[in-house]
Amino acid sequence: MATTLQSVGLTALGGLLWSGYTDEVKASPLVLRPPGAIKEDDFLTACIKCGLCAEACQNRETNLDKETGLAKEGTLKMAKGGDHKLIGTPYFIPTEVPCYMCEEIPCVPVCPSGALDQLSVSNDKGELDINKASMGLAVVHKESCIAYWGIQCDACYRACPLLGEAITIEMQRNERTGKHTFMLPIVHDDVCTGCGLCEIACVTEKPAIFVLPNEVSKGVAGDHYVKGWDKKDQDRVKNAKEIKTTTERSNKSSADYLNSGDLY
Amino acid sequence: MNKIKYLLLRRFTQVGILILYFGANAYGWNILAGTFGSSLLFGTIPLADPYTTLQVLATGFVLGADVLLGAVIITFFYFIVGGRAFCSWVCPINMVTDLANWLRRKLKLDKDEVNYRFLKRNARYWIMVLGLIVSAVVGISAFEVLSPITIMQRGIIFGFGSGIAVVLAIFLFDVFGVKNGWCGHLCPLGASYSLIGKASVIRVEHDHEACTACMECKVVCPENHVLHMINKESIHVLDGECTNCGRCIDVCGDDALKFSIRNYLKK
Numbered sequence: 001m002a003t004t005l006q007s008v009g010l011t012a013l014g015g016l017l018w019s020g021y022t023d024e025v026k027a028s029p030l031v032l033r034p035p036g037a038i039k040e041d042d043f044l045t046a047c048i049k050c051g052l053c054a055e056a057c058q059n060r061e062t063n064l065d066k067e068t069g070l071a072k073e074g075t076l077k078m079a080k081g082g083d084h085k086l087i088g089t090p091y092f093i094p095t096e097v098p099c100y101m102c103e104e105i106p107c108v109p110v111c112p113s114g115a116l117d118q119l120s121v122s123n124d125k126g127e128l129d130i131n132k133a134s135m136g137l138a139v140v141h142k143e144s145c146i147a148y149w150g151i152q153c154d155a156c157y158r159a160c161p162l163l164g165e166a167i168t169i170e171m172q173r174n175e176r177t178g179k180h181t182f183m184l185p186i187v188h189d190d191v192c193t194g195c196g197l198c199e200i201a202c203v204t205e206k207p208a209i210f211v212l213p214n215e216v217s218k219g220v221a222g223d224h225y226v227k228g229w230d231k232k233d234q235d236r237v238k239n240a241k242e243i244k245t246t247t248e249r250s251n252k253s254s255a256d257y258l259n260s261g262d263l264y
Numbered sequence: 265m266n267k268i269k270y271l272l273l274r275r276f277t278q279v280g281i282l283i284l285y286f287g288a289n290a291y292g293w294n295i296l297a298g299t300f301g302s303s304l305l306f307g308t309i310p311l312a313d314p315y316t317t318l319q320v321l322a323t324g325f326v327l328g329a330d331v332l333l334g335a336v337i338i339t340f341f342y343f344i345v346g347g348r349a350f351c352s353w354v355c356p357i358n359m360v361t362d363l364a365n366w367l368r369r370k371l372k373l374d375k376d377e378v379n380y381r382f383l384k385r386n387a388r389y390w391i392m393v394l395g396l397i398v399s400a401v402v403g404i405s406a407f408e409v410l411s412p413i414t415i416m417q418r419g420i421i422f423g424f425g426s427g428i429a430v431v432l433a434i435f436l437f438d439v440f441g442v443k444n445g446w447c448g449h450l451c452p453l454g455a456s457y458s459l460i461g462k463a464s465v466i467r468v469e470h471d472h473e474a475c476t477a478c479m480e481c482k483v484v485c486p487e488n489h490v491l492h493m494i495n496k497e498s499i500h501v502l503d504g505e506c507t508n509c510g511r512c513i514d515v516c517g518d519d520a521l522k523f524s525i526r527n528y529l530k531k
Contacts, residue, residue, distance in 0.1 A: 007390060011390045011391075011394055014390075014391070014394060015394050015397060015398055018394065018395075018398045018406060019398050019401055019402050019406075021409070021410070022398060022402045022404060022406050022409050023402050025409050026402070026403075026404050026409075041403070042325065044403075044404045045320065045323045045324075045325045045403055045404050045405075046320065046325050046327070048301040048302045048312070048316060048317075048320060048327075048331060048405075048408075049299060049301045049408055049414060049418070050298040050299050050301045050302035050303065051289070051298060051299050051418065051421065051422060052297060052298045052302070052304060054289070054422065055288055055289045055292075055297055055298070058289055058292075059289070059291075059292035071292075077422070078418055078421075078422040080415075080418065080419065080422065080423060080424060080425030080426070080427050081415065081424070081425040081426035081427030081428070081429065081430065082425040082426035082427075083425060086404070086409065087408075087409055087410075087415065087427065088299075088301075088408060088409075088414060088415075088418055110304070111328070112298075112302045112304075112310055112312070112328050112330035112331045112334065113302065113320065113327055113328050113330075113331050114325075114326070114327060114328040
C-alpha cells in the first residue's frame with residue numbers, strides 16, 4: 001500500500017517536472033519551418049521528427065555544387081540540442097541557407113505525419129505550387145535599409161523569386177536633395193513566401209530585410225473591422241443582425257465639462 | 265567465436281542500420297531513410313515507432329495514414345522477432361549502456377547488491393503511461409523532447425550539438441548510478457516494446473536437462489529476473505522484458521539455451 005502510494009506520488013512529481021520542461025522547450029517563436037508547415041502550435045504536435053523533409057532537401061538534384069558536383073548543405077536543418085528550438089524538428093535560417101523554392105517541393109510530399117500539408121502548397125488543379133507557400137514574411141527595417149537613405153540598391157528586389165510581385169519598388173521624391181528618387185522596397189504579404197532569398201542578398205552588415213514567422217510579423221485587425229469597399233470582406237456581414245446598444249447618458253457632463261477641471 | 269556469436273550479430277545489425285540511416289541523408293541512399301520515429305524502407309514501405317505514434321495521437325492530432333500504417337507494420341514485426349529485440353538489436357543506446365555495464369563489471373562496482381527502493385524495474389511502465397498523459401496535457405509528444413534514443417540517432421545522422429550530453433548522462437548514470445539503470449528501469453520505449461514482447465513468437469528456450477547450473481547466463485543477462493526457470497524447468501523465457509539479445513545463449517557452455525518458436529498451446 002505504502003509503495004503504491006509512493007509510486008503514485010513520485011509519478012505525479014515526475015509528471016509536473018516533465019510537463020514543465022516540455023512546455024518550456026516548445027516555446028521558440030522565432031523559427032522558420034519548411035514550406036507547407038501547418039500552424040506552429042499544431043506543427044509542434046504533428047511533427048514526428050523523422051527528418052525525411054531535411055533529407056529530401058539535402059539530396060535534391062538541384063543541391064549539387066556546379067563546380068565540384070558534390071551536394072551542398074541543404075536548407076532544412078534538424079534542431080539539435082543547443083539550437084534552442086524544439087529538438088528534432090526541421091527549420092531553416094535564411095542567412096545560412098535560404099529556401100530556393102524548388103518547383104517539385106521535395107520536402108513536402110515525403111512528410112508522413114501531416115505536419116507539412118501538401119494541399120496548402122498545391123494549386124486548384126492539385127499540382128504542387130511552391131508560390132503558395134507561406135513560411136514567413138519579409139520585413140524591412142527602414143532605418144538600416146540604404147534604399148531608404150536615398151542610395152540606389154535593389155538587391156532584395158532582384159533576388160526575389162517572385163520578382164516584381166512579392167517585393168515592388170516604390171518611387172518617392174527625395175526632398176533632401178530635391179533632384180533624386182528614393183527607390184523603396186515594399187513587401188506584399190499576400191505574395192511573399194518567406195523564402196529568405198532577399199535576406200541573404202541584402203547588402204547591409206546585418207540584413208535590413210529579414211524573414212519573420214507569420215505569427216510574429218503579422219498583426220490581426222480583428223473581425224469587427226470590415227472593409228466596406230471590398231465586396232468579399234463586406235459579405236462577411238451580409239447576414240449580420242442589427243444589435244442596438246444603449247449607453248446611459250449623463251445629463252450633467254455635457255453642461256459641466258468646462259467646470260470639472262480635467263480638461264487637460 | 266561461438267561465445268560471442270549473437271553479440272557480434274547484434275553489433276553488426278545495430279551499426280548497419282545506423283549506417284543505412286546515415287547514408288540516406290548524407291548520400292541519398294534509398295534503403296532506410298528517416299529516424300526511428302518514422303522511416304521509409306526502400307522508399308515505399310512506411311515504418312513508425314508505436315510509442316511515438318501513441319504520443320502524437322494522445323495530443324489529439326490526427327496523424328497521417330503513413331505513420332499509422334508504419335506503426336502497425338513495426339508492431340507486427342516485433343511481435344514476430346520479440347518485442348524488445350528492438351532494444352538489443354536496433355537501438356543505438358544499447359551500445360552505450362552495454363559499454364557502461366562492461367565498465368561496471370571491470371570497475372567491480374557490482375560487488376554489493378543495492379536495493380533501489382524508489383527505482384524498481386517497473387518504473388518504466390509508470391513513465392510510459394506518464395509520457396502519454398504529459399503528451400495529452402502539454403500538447404506535444406513528451407518523450408520525444410528528451411528521448412536519448414532518437415537524440416543519439418539524429419545526432420549520428422544530422423549532427424549532435426549539445427545533445428551528446430544526454431547520451432553521456434545515460435552512460436554515467438548506468439556506470440556510477442543504477443545497474444541497467446536506463447534500459448532496465450526507466451526507458452518507456454523499452455517498456456512499450458516489452459508489452460509487444462509478452463506475446464512474441466521468437467523466444468529463448470531453456471533445456472533443464474542440459475543445464476549444469478553454472479549461472480553464467482544470469483550474470484550477463486541485463487534483465488536476469490526473466491531467467492527464473494534456469495535449472496528449474498524446461499520452458500521458454502516468456503517475460504516481455506527479455507530483449508532477445510542472445511547473450512545467455514552465447515555464454516552457455518552446455519547448450520541449454522536456444523532461440524525457438526514459442527509454443528502458444530503449452531501453459
